[in-house]
Amino acid sequence: MAFITANWNPLGEAFYRKTELYEMCWNLRDGLRDCLVAAAPYGGPIALLREPHRRSPSSRPQLEIYSASGVSITSFPWKSGPVVQLGWTVSDELLCIQEDGSVLIYDVFGSFKRHFSMGQEVVQSQVLEAKVFHSPYGTGVAIVTGSSRFTLATNIDDLKLRRLPEVPGLRGRPSCWVVLTQDRQTKVLLSTGPELYILDNTSCTAVCPPGFGPQAGSIVHMSVSFSYKYLALFTDTGHVWTGSSHLQDKLSEVDTKKSTPPKQMVWCRRPKSQQPSVVLMWDRLLMVAGVCNDTIQFPMEDQCVLVGELDGVRIISSTNQELLQEVPLVCQDIFKIASMAPGALLLEAHREYEKSSQKADEYLREIKEQSMLGEAVRQCVEAAGHEYDTNTQKSLLRAASFGKCFLTDFSPDPFVSTCRELRVLNAVRESDVGLPLTYTQFKQMTLQVLIDRLVYRQFYPLAIEICRYLKIPDYQGVSRVLKHWASCKVQQKDLSDEAIARAVCVKVGDSPGVSYSHIAAKAYECGRTELAIKLLDFEARSGEQVPLLLKMKRSQLALSKAVESGDTDLVYTVVTYLKNEMNRGDFFMTLRNQPVALSLYRQFCKLQEQETLKDLYNQDDDHQELANYYVTASYREKRLDSRLSLLQSAVDEYNKAKNEFSAKATEDEMRLLRFQRKLDDEKGAGLLGLSLQATMEALLALGLHKQAEQLYRDFRVPDKRYWWLKLKSLAEKEEWEELEKFSKSKKSPIGYLAFVEVCMKCNNKYEAKKYVSKVTPEQKVKAHLAISDLEGAADVAIEHKNESEMAAVLSRCSASDRSLIDRLNRARASVAKK
Amino acid sequence: MSERCPVPLLWPRMAHSARRDSPELPDFSLLKRLARDQLVYLLEQLPGKKDLFIEADLMSPLDRIANVSTLKEHEVDKLYKVEYKPITSTSDQLCFLIRPRIKTVKWICDVANADKATGKFRRYKIIFTPQKFYACEAVLEEQGIFGDVTTDEWAFYLLPLDDDIISLELPEFFRDNFLAGDQRWVRTAGSALHLLHSLYGPFSKVYGIGRCSKMAYESWREQVAEGEQRTRQAEIGRVFLIDRDVDFVTPLCSQVVYEGLVDDIFRIKCGCVEFGPDVTSDKSVKVMLNSQDKVFNEIRNEHFSNVFGFLSQKARNLQTAYDKRRGMDIKQMKTFVSEELKGLKQEHRLLSLHIGASESIMKKKTKQDFQELLKTEHSLLEGFEIRECISFIEEHINRQVSMIQSLRLLCLLSITENGLMPKDYRSLKAQYLQSYGVDHLLTFANLRHLGLLVEQQPGETLTVMESKVGKLVNDKTAGKLTDAFSSLARKSNFRALSRRLNLVPKSGEEYDLRVPRDMAYIFSGAYVPLSCKLIEQVLERDGWTGLEEVTKLLNGNEFAVTGSNGADSKAKNDAQRIILVMFLGGCTFSEISALRFLGREKGYKFIVVATAITNSSRLLESLLDNHV
Structure with missing residues (x-):
């Protein structure tokens, strides 16, 4: 513990430390010599291409991909053209930029994804140098060609090539160059030796860094910081000029006393630090040059590669990997020798406490007197985050927890979350996973991205563990991991469809948010249609199955799934699709097996395509519906003969459907229509389209009794109906004589009470009375009451000795009918007695 | 009754003696606010002055949500009713608020194409409510104006008509779903349920009966x-879903409770x-009928x-x-x-309106023929004197009393008698056609399709055959056979149901309508509505156990599902006693x-x-196919 500052080196006001991250697991025979190396930031994977310039088919260069800890992920012989540059995208895909300007993209497992070209002209002029860079827009590629022209692609996922203007006087490659992203623009800064130019979309401008005297010499190396904020220039006189990348301010100029240009120069800066520095590497020397004009020098034994990170520099050699960083302030406060910072005191107090020494109390008192205990705990928690060594983390966290006991209103959240996050970080830092993330990087990267990376690298169990441990909601956590796992699983060619489907189902189960259709789509993409169908069976939401099934040309299945889903829009989508895909016969046959789809389509046809509707019924030999269709159609027809011919078709179809009743009714209608037409022509009666009843009514109203009679006979109108009709019609026209004649024509099938009532309705009591005598005995009381003849009603009721009839009469009596009431009451009493 | 009414109410209130712990x-009203806010948002999506075209049957529902001044506030200039005619609007922005119907969309296409032909440039926005259908968009595409219009959805699923009545205002649901077999509205019903669930749920128990109910349940x-799931205090505990075609008898009966009448x-x-x-003895007035009307609120549930x-x-x-x-x-x-005074005046006004209405009803309904009509209905329900009923119906048709009423009686006869005898079926139909025109052939085809008016199968009835088959083969095959039979023609088993559920009280017993004994009072004590009886039974048994015979007679499709949070269903007792009943295909005021x-x-x-709120006329009118 005491030696925690042993590897600290002062530089100006800051300290720098080198922490070992890994003993590399790889076993490189020739070290990193003769290799193209690319290591992704944020502890990403490392790609190596050995002897990239070997071209003979017998001995191809080998492309190897390792995790950051040197665990081999894949390795394969490079069979394409010569590679100029390797690089990683923000989503950990490997870019291999070839001499001919084509860029090949591989995933971390070495499987080829796609390729693109940096332009046709490059094939001729060849790529001299290339750089891969990251910006808010994604990953970009910049090249300089043999004809000294620069071409940029700012985002390889949305490829737009930009050829930058010519640089005056440039022949061959520039002596050095970098890509800058400034003010939402991507530019190239290059040096041709003495001159420095900024190259943007439209122009090439010569620039001069402030405070950069002519004596400084010509620029032979340059480097831009992780955030594109700072720039470092190395001149052939051994000076390092540092300043802002806008070239407006100068930070410092350090004389390295080295005349050879460094092999690599990388910015090393902690976010928000006022003390940035540049790390330069020569064959046997590593130098940290600070803005304070001071330097730290480390001897080096082995060939190394520097990887710039957000908050430091990783140094990868063939045997180990170290992190060089400025010691975070809070760690300085705590661990600086003789520090009196509250955190330092708390750590000390806890240490004494563990030794059961009363000094613990003294230290605590000291902190508490300054009322800095909260601050002390906060410092310890924060420092723990920045420490790589688990023992140091532990002692800091224990001290924090100890200090917390003496505080009453201290939020435990930062402590708890730091503990959790450190546990996750320590797990991913493990050599077999190999993601050496610092706490700062982790925070910048976010947990979501970390889980994505783990998933991408196929560390599914670990990812799930982390999700569960951090209690991430299933949607964003476990389910997402399972989804990726399943998508990956379906690509395993060595397993049978059956086995994969089972494995997927067992693992995924019904985790919320995992869509089987998504997995099935993946399987289909890999050409495993059968597997896709099997997987779709697990999909609970049938709506999700349909689009994929259509894509796989399983239209029948798609239709039945759509129907199952109960979503008519979906059914309709499939129906439309089928309509366009299939010939009409097959289409109708398919619909026939799916009543829901069929009725939906029918509804649509009723409004949009009447003709199709007919075909549909024809296809099904649905004569009944076909007949109904013709009847409907006949009403839209104005002309009588077309109307009749439609009705005739309806009759034929009804006959085929063995619906004699309807056939007969339709035939009657045709007969009626012809009859109406005839009369309309002859008498202008305006009958066409009326119902039989209405026609007869109209005829009677017009006094055409004979014709009405004819209809009555021809259409076998029930007697009752005809009598009612004639009765009403005659009464309305007040043809009382005619009515009386009619009443005597034969015995009324509707009785004579109707006559009484109808006459009364027409306010003719005199006529009404004529019929009262003819009314059947049962209705007589009613008849008398109808003409308001209470006496008569009472007589009949008493004669009938019918109590309810008497009651009916009574209810109509008013107070003035005293004697009648008495009579009725007496009769009632005598009936009741019996 | 006004709170301040100084005189104690003398009227006996037996029917209203509510349990105190209700x-x-x-x-x-939250539903209204949500709908209004969304509509305003949608209107603002089309900034600037615009003319608004509203589908005719959306006018009244819209009026309950947002009045004209609200619309004007959001730059609606003129309001038009959709009339399927060329338009006269001069605005350069047109907004259409419509139901997702192909006919209306086609009309909008015509409007847009007419503008195109005259070189007029306008912006069109269609707001479909409650949702849009793919078929509508297909029409837009077919007519070549898909790119010219923007479409949106106004998720206005539910209109609260009263404290305890919510309507989807989708009268076409009944015909589309039950007659045409078009299930496009099922999802709408599911969404409506979902909305209620997310605002007033979580529901702890859902019961239902009917195919459509089941599908709506599944969609929900x-x-x-x-x-995402939210846990909150439930306000509605239980839900009952019921298809209209489970019980056609109830909506076909004459209503005799005030609101129904x-x-x-x-x-x-x-x-x-x-x-x-005839009611006001002055000019016509529009009156809102809900619990706000204190007079109405006290008589709405009373027998007339x-x-x-x-x-x-x-x-x-x-x-x-x-x-x-x-x-x-x-x-x-x-x-x-x-x-x-103000309260009294208000009450005075309402009182005179309802007295006027009652008088007008009395004039129509106390006549002899109405009494006979009721008597016939009751006979049909009881199954007595069927021949007399048939002659009554025949006379009804012959005398052309009413096109719809005759149809209603025919249907009631068919359902209660499990179909008409072939001879009666033919002769009644023929007479009906003579009275009202042969185009009603199509109406009869529809009624047959729905099982509302059918011919008895010659020879043995299905029930007998089924029970024979059921004894011969195992249950599973029998079930399949039953399915096959029920698909042939939906048969009614009213008589058997009535016996099992005791729907028709023994005649001859006195029934004091002022002191209702049971739900039969809504039909003068002659019939307990089947739909409500089912609800009562299922709630009592907390499921369908013991009702197996009944559900078999109703063609099955019953379900009872306990929600995921069954644990706390005991705790929140109040919510458990709030029961949401959803009628798919409409519900009557009597129910x-x-x-x-x-x-x-x-x-x-x-x-x-x-x-939708339905009654016998609306139900049958939706099934007419005459083209007069």
Whole structure:
């Protein structure tokens, strides 16, 4: 513990430390010599291409991909053209930029994804140098060609090539160059030796860094910081000029006393630090040059590669990997020798406490007197985050927890979350996973991205563990991991469809948010249609199955799934699709097996395509519906003969459907229509389209009794109906004589009470009375009451000795009918007695 | 009754003796607010002045949500009703608020294409409510104006008509779903349920019967699974879903409870009725009929025979209240005028309206023929004197009393008798066609399709055959066979159901309509509505156990599902007694009255959600296919 500052080196006001991250697991025979190396930031994977310039088919260069800890992920012989540059995208895909300007993209497992070209002209002029860079827009590629022209692609996922203007006087490659992203623009800064130019979309401008005297010499190396904020220039006189990348301010100029240009120069800066520095590497020397004009020098034994990170520099050699960083302030406060910072005191107090020494109390008192205990705990928690060594983390966290006991209103959240996050970080830092993330990087990267990376690298169990441990909601956590796992699983060619489907189902189960259709789509993409169908069976939401099934040309299945889903829009989508895909016969046959789809389509046809509707019924030999269709159609027809011919078709179809009743009714209608037409022509009666009843009514109203009679006979109108009709019609026209004649024509099938009532309705009591005598005995009381003849009603009721009839009469009596009431009451009493 | 009414109410209130522990109903005005806010948002999506075209049957529902001034505030210039004619609007922005119907969309296409032809440039926006259908968009595409219009959805699923009635205002649901077999609205019903669930749920138990109910339930479950879960205090505990075709008898009966009668005679539209001069003896007035109307609120559930007595008592009370003025000093008079007079005046106005309405109803309904009509209905329900009923119906048709009424009686006859004898079927149909035209062939085809008016199968009836088959083979095959039979023709088993559920009380017993014994009071004590009886039974048994025979007669499709949070269903007792009943295909006011009665008896509160308020006329009119 005491030696925690042993590897600290002062530089100006800051300290720098080198922490070992890994003993590399790889076993490189020739070290990193003769290799193209690319290591992704944020502890990403490392790609190596050995002897990239070997071209003979017998001995191809080998492309190897390792995790950051040197665990081999894949390795394969490079069979394409010569590679100029390797690089990683923000989503950990490997870019291999070839001499001919084509860029090949591989995933971390070495499987080829796609390729693109940096332009046709490059094939001729060849790529001299290339750089891969990251910006808010994604990953970009910049090249300089043999004809000294620069071409940029700012985002390889949305490829737009930009050829930058010519640089005056440039022949061959520039002596050095970098890509800058400034003010939402991507530019190239290059040096041709003495001159420095900024190259943007439209122009090439010569620039001069402030405070950069002519004596400084010509620029032979340059480097831009992780955030594109700072720039470092190395001149052939051994000076390092540092300043802002806008070239407006100068930070410092350090004389390295080295005349050879460094092999690599990388910015090393902690976010928000006022003390940035540049790390330069020569064959046997590593130098940290600070803005304070001071330097730290480390001897080096082995060939190394520097990887710039957000908050430091990783140094990868063939045997180990170290992190060089400025010691975070809070760690300085705590661990600086003789520090009196509250955190330092708390750590000390806890240490004494563990030794059961009363000094613990003294230290605590000291902190508490300054009322800095909260601050002390906060410092310890924060420092723990920045420490790589688990023992140091532990002692800091224990001290924090100890200090917390003496505080009453201290939020435990930062402590708890730091503990959790450190546990996750320590797990991913493990050599077999190999993601050496610092706490700062982790925070910048976010947990979501970390889980994505783990998933991408196929560390599914670990990812799930982390999700569960951090209690991430299933949607964003476990389910997402399972989804990726399943998508990956379906690509395993060595397993049978059956086995994969089972494995997927067992693992995924019904985790919320995992869509089987998504997995099935993946399987289909890999050409495993059968597997896709099997997987779709697990999909609970049938709506999700349909689009994929259509894509796989399983239209029948798609239709039945759509129907199952109960979503008519979906059914309709499939129906439309089928309509366009299939010939009409097959289409109708398919619909026939799916009543829901069929009725939906029918509804649509009723409004949009009447003709199709007919075909549909024809296809099904649905004569009944076909007949109904013709009847409907006949009403839209104005002309009588077309109307009749439609009705005739309806009759034929009804006959085929063995619906004699309807056939007969339709035939009657045709007969009626012809009859109406005839009369309309002859008498202008305006009958066409009326119902039989209405026609007869109209005829009677017009006094055409004979014709009405004819209809009555021809259409076998029930007697009752005809009598009612004639009765009403005659009464309305007040043809009382005619009515009386009619009443005597034969015995009324509707009785004579109707006559009484109808006459009364027409306010003719005199006529009404004529019929009262003819009314059947049962209705007589009613008849008398109808003409308001209470006496008569009472007589009949008493004669009938019918109590309810008497009651009916009574209810109509008013107070003035005293004697009648008495009579009725007496009769009632005598009936009741019996 | 006004709170300040100084005279104690004398009218016996047996029917209203609610249990004290009845839970409070949830506040459904939230639904209106949500709908209004969304509509405003959608209108603002089309900035600037615009003319708004509103589908005719959306006018009234819209009026309940946002009045004209609200629309004007959001830059709606002129309002038009969709009339399927060329338009006269001169605005350069047109907004259409419509139901997702192909006919309307086609009309909009015509409007847009006409503009194109004359080189007029306008912006068009279609707001479909409650949702858009793919078929509508397909029409836009076919007519080549898909790119010219923007479309949106106004998720206005539910319109609260009263404290306990919510309507989807989708009358076409019935025909589309049950007749045409078009299930496009099922998802709408599911979404409506989902909305209620997310605002007033979580539901702890869902019961249902009917194919459509089952599908709506599944659609809702799916939507719940897709969305995120929230745990909150439930306001509605239980839900009952029922298809209209489970019980056709009830909506086909004449309504005799005040609210139902008013609907049958004057047609209540969207909670509002227009009383003509025969009621007001002046010009027509539109009256909102809901619990805000204190007079109406007390008579709406009463059998009509009680209404007059109540109203006259009420009038007397009112007079007493007015009379109080006499002998008041100035100060008292001042308080009276400022505090009571307005309430009394209001009550006075309402009272005179309802008295007018009752008189008008009396005129129509106390006549001999109405009594005979009721008698026939009751005979049909009881299954007595069927021949007399048939002659009554025949005369009804011959005398052309009413096209719809005759049809209603025919259907009632067919359902209660499990189909008509072939001879009767033919002769009644033939006479009907003579009366009202041969185009009703199509109407009859529709009624047959729905099982509302069918011919008895010659020879043995299905039931007999089924039971024979059932004995011969194992249950599973029997089930399949039953399915096959029921698909042949949906047969009615009213008689058997009526026996099993005791729907028709023994005749001859006195039934005091002022002191209702059971839900039968809504049909003068002659019939307990099947739909409500099922609800009562299922709630009592907490499921369908013991009702197996009944569900078999109803063609199955029953379900009872306990929600995921079954654990706390015991704890929140209040919510458990709030029961949402959803009628898919419409519900009548009589059924609502019956449920209110049941609620009072058992200490429940029912909330009725219906795809539309229906009655016999609306039900049958939707099945007409005559093209007069």
